[in-house]
Amino acid sequence: MIGGTPVAESEQQPASEILIVTGMSGAGRSTAANALEDMGWYVVDNLPPQMLGPLLDLSGLAASALPRVAAVVDVRGGSLFAELPQVTRALRSAREQLRVVFLNASDDVLVRRYEAVRRPHPLQGDGTILDGIRRERERLKSIRETADIVIDTTDFNIHQLATHVVDLFGERGAAQHTLTILSFGFKYGLPVDADMVADMRFLPNPFWDESMRSLTGEDEPVRQFVLAQPGASEFLDAYTAVAMPVLAGYQRENKRHSVIAIGCTGGKHRSVVMAVELARRLTEAPGVAVRVAHRDLGRE
Template identity: 40%
Template sequence: MDQTAPSEITRPPVQIMLITGMSGAGKTTALKTLEDMGWEMIDNFPIRLLERLLATPSGAGQEAGSDRIAIGFDTRTRGFNPASVIKSIKKLIDGDNYIVTTLFLDCTDHELERRYNETRRPHPLALDRPAISGIQEERELLAPLKRWADQIIDTSSLNANALSNHMRERFPNEVISGSVITISSFGFARGMPPVADLVFDMRFLNNPHWIEGLREQTGQDAPVGDYISQDPHFAEAYDRILDLLLMLLPRYVAQGKAYVHIAFGCTGGRHRSVYTAERIAKGLHEAGFSPSVAHRNLTSRPIDALEKNTG
């Protein structure tokens, strides 16, 4: 009986989720959610010891080759230094043994101050000063990590339960063999998406909002799709965008990028962006990818004032 020699056994890369961000923004909730999803969770871990941690064998009950480790760290972690953290992470990314994602949890100063006042807990960087002083100091200290992070979640409007649900949706409970691709639609008039790797503005297309019978429908309805697809500029734009994505996505996978978010925007986020996102997702699926689709403003009420000046 032929047997594969141990040296020939190839293990899938270990998934590592590094979670940091503003104190009070929800790091504990995010870590506990991942732990409930089967990740090994470690909080307040000195990143300088990361290589030593990864050299330690998996714990009992964990399958070899399916390791998923969520590691939390922030300004309270001993020896915290953003430049050193980034250097350590880059060393891991350069190898083939790990898929590393850095998640930064952000929140507005006003909301963080409210949370600290509500819980009556002192901010870790302002034990004898107003909370806002520590919040501002920490924001400046963490700026390099926020700029470098793969994923950013703004928790300003999220309670613990909503953040937990958001984590489950954004990070599916499965081992990643390539990039997790999310296609989304949104309305510029209702704000840009907080995190997107690629953003396409579809406001150059004719706007169905101004057509009687289409205003109350969405880009998921056939009459709206027919109207948009008949725009003389749609077919060429669609082909070029799809070709660009088919060129970029394999390169993202090759570089170990775990998550790719592609966003399509129009004015209200109900017609042109929705239809284009659906069409692009279908095109990527036919090419062998498995994107998920999310429509941020699909159920928003159509408002003439939003559409009036921006088309």
């Protein structure tokens, strides 16, 4: 029995991975939760400890739909939070996949973070931010001592913390960044979500060749024509060399998605060919999943 809630029977199928995320207020629980959610975890924030049992029972019954579950539990739960050590011990005995992650930071860094956002510490009451931090440390002492993973965020910014969480809990071999290479036509406007834009109008336009006018960049005659033009291969080589360190930097900064937009006049011939060819080269970028989309290919 956990806080009045029965623990699931051992024969129930548990979720493949279960995390309880807790720790000091201001140490980065929200950043960690967001990083987990971006990786496909099912994240529940500010969950009373007494609800952990039912939540994990649900994850066991729906393991395929909820393969990875993270519950953020903290002092915002008030008096209910006091039962977390008891709840955690009971759940550990029933579930081998359960891990507790504790986020910590030094007092002075926590004070600065609270002062930066101009919010009170949840436990400071009529005292100072530091008073609240000290009260919270005392309440969390036993939880920290039994945590499976302690992450000290004192020297982390939010991007470094998110990257660290990805390193710890991301699927091995899974892409850390998704890149969309989008062909488009300038006459229909720039893509609003583009991180980088390249202009293919320096290449001759197949549109003016009547034999290719009705074709697109997905057709082999157009592809051969575009790639045979002076500057096409040089552009692909140079742009690939430029994009590789950018994509590596995006991963270091925990930017999970980006768009490279490749444009020509109508988005039908040159941009389509060059987007596909650039994608083929950038699939070699470590940790990057590449997809190609053609925004204006179906337009008249």
